[in-house]
Amino acid sequence: MAESEGYRDSAGRDAGSAAGPDTPDPRRWRALAVCLVAGFMTLLDVSIVNVALPSIREGLHTPESDLQWVLSGYALAFGLFLIPAGRLGDARGRREVFMAGLVLFTLSSAACGAAQSSTWLVIARLVQGLSGGLLSPQISALIQQMFSGRERGRAFGMFGTVVGISTAVGPLLGGLLIQAAGAEEGWRWVFYVNLPLGFVCLLLARRLLPDTPSAGPVRLRDLDPLGILLLGAGVLALLLPFVQAHQWPGNGKWLLLAVAAVLLAAFVGWESRCGRRGTQPVVDLRLFRVRSYWLGCLLILLYFAGFTSIFFITTLYLQSGLHYTALQAGLAITPFALGSAVAASPGGRLVGRYGRPLVVLGMATVAVGLAATALAVHLVPGRGAGWAMAAPLLLAGLGSGLVIAPNQTLTLSQVPVATAGSAGGTLQTGQRVGSAIGIAAVGSVFFAQVGSAAWSTAYDHGLIVSVAFVLAGLVVALADVGGARRGRDRTRQSAPSPADR
Missing domain, CATH: 1.10.287 (Helix Hairpins)
Structure with missing residues (x-):
């Protein structure tokens, strides 16, 4: 895709024409920054609330069932709206849908922070999840629209960095906010932190984000x-x-x-x-005839089942089992975030050269890192476990940086830009489904062991299930590599030799 194609500014002018028909618009990187900040906010709210649950329970006297919905309600609403929102952005205009989602997300964040009862908070979180699902698929679609070639890999690499950091740094940031504001009211600032970010993003989105060339008035039946x-x-x-x-x-x-x-x-x-x-x-089923697309969706579903469940059981183990504070638990997980941040951008740049084998390397590294984490907790029980798991979590984070962004680049590489929103929404729905399945499966094993054994043993068993999901994703990646290699061999064999020409 030529980057100047259809890239128009807020006034409707062709943004590529000012610099020449084939010259990329220099504002595309600033537009990407707006997308990344918005993506950071929506993904951060998946993980940041984990360490805030004790504070919410104390501040609002919330029953356990409502606490579960504070977490799961957001993820559920988020996952439900990803594909329809992607289709809406493709049809009505990605910038317009992006801004609508951003406004709703900022307002619902304010409603969460101002909650006076657990019912109020649960409803606000459902709306927040809905708006996150509205916003998120526009980001990958805008990257598809604004970038091509190696630059697209770099852009998805930066987005992968944001995914890794927002998922892993959430507990640390939540712990810092609660530590600063106090246990009873500190949870409110977990949501209020979105307000200035949302306001600034909204101002910049109107100015920098491109229109969608194929967008126009939409009737309900068109959706x-x-x-x-x-x-x-x-x-x-x-x-x-x-x-x-x-x-x-x-x-x-x-x-x-x-x-x-x-x-x-x-x-x-x-x-x-x-x-x-x-x-x-709403979903073009022809996409699933594309090998790179359906295998990438399956791979990331399995990977997110193992990836996100790590943070769920690690924060539980550290806070409930070892009596770490929210801040200490967040700090213990930070090495994973650092590793993911360091590796994601190079992963995005290198995927064009190495392709799926880069993802295979990343998933193998994650599996080794998680297995080493379980071993470290086994060898260093007690409150020293947080220090013992630092190095293996760093290794797992480095591997994760080579999985998320490169896989997204490869999965969407053959998707037409006109359907990028719904394709990206389908991919992210796989992530949400994987997260829900992984947390339920790993959590079930973890809680079953807590009832009959030590917390460290429960954590070991939970990590084994996480590693199993990652290894299943690794098998899918290896199958893709093998299939691609066989396809290249068949192509070479069927090509006429110089003597036959």
């Missing part, structure tokens, strides 16, 4: 409302039993997985019908 309804209900039925695994006793909740299968099958049938009739579906 495939039945497809959105079937997809939303299917994703909801799929995620709920995992999100509520510890709140809904018994095995009846798993029947929702069968309901999800029926709804998602109906969704696929409806979308196929839309394609045959020539109408625009």
Whole structure:
């Protein structure tokens, strides 16, 4: 894609024309910075609340069931709106949808901070998750639109840095805010921190973000409302039993997985019908004929199942098992964030040269790092565990930086820019589904062991499940590498030799 194609400023002028038809607009990096700050806010709120839960319980006298929804409600609403929001941005305009999501996210953050009851907070978190889901797919779509070639890899590398840092630094930042503001009211600043960032981003987004060339007035039927309804209900039925695994006793909740299968099958049938009739579906199923796309979606689902569950059980182990403060628990996880930040940008630059083998290297490094973390906790039990896990978590973070951004670049590399929003939303929905499944599976093993063994043993068992998810993703990556190599061999064998020409 030529970068000057369709890149227009807020006044509707062709931003590439000022510098020449083939000259990239110099403002694209500033526009990227706006996207990255907004992405940081939405992803930060997935993890920062973990260490704030004791403060919320104390400040609002919140029951355990509501605390669960403070965490899971955000992730659930976030995941439900990713694909419809991506489709809306493709059709109506990514900048417009980005700004609408940013306004709603900033206002709902203020509502979370001002909550006077647990019900108020849960509702505000649901709205915050919805707005995060509205905003997030526009970021990957805008990167697709503004950059091409090696620059796109660099841009996704920077976005990968943001993903890694926001996920891992959330507990540290939350701990600092609670330490500064006090245990009873400190949790409010976990949400208020979004207000100045959101206000500044909104001012800059209007000025710097490009229009979507193919956007125009949209009728409701153009957004495939039945497809959105079937997809939303299917994703909801799929995620709920995992999100509520510890709140809904018994095995009846798993029947929702069968309901999800029926709804998602109906969704696929409806979308196929839309394609045959020539109408625009919410998800273009032809994307899943692209090997790099469907394998990348599966890989990242498995990786996020192992990746995000690490922080969930680590903060629980350190705070509840070893009685670390919120700040101390956050500091213990920081090496992972540092490693991810260091490796993500080079990963984005190198993916164009090395391709999927770079992701294989990253996932193998993460698996080794997590296994070493479990060994470190086993060898250094007690309050020294936080220091013992620093080096292995740093190694795992370095590996993670070589997974997220490079995989996103490879997964979206053959996606048409016109469908970049819905494609990016589908990819991120896989991340959210993976996170929910991973936290439920790892959490179940962890809590089962806590009831019958020491906290360190429970942590060891939880990490084993996390490593298993990462290894499953590694198998997918290796299968992709092998398939690509066989495809190249067949191409070379079928090409005529010079003597035959």
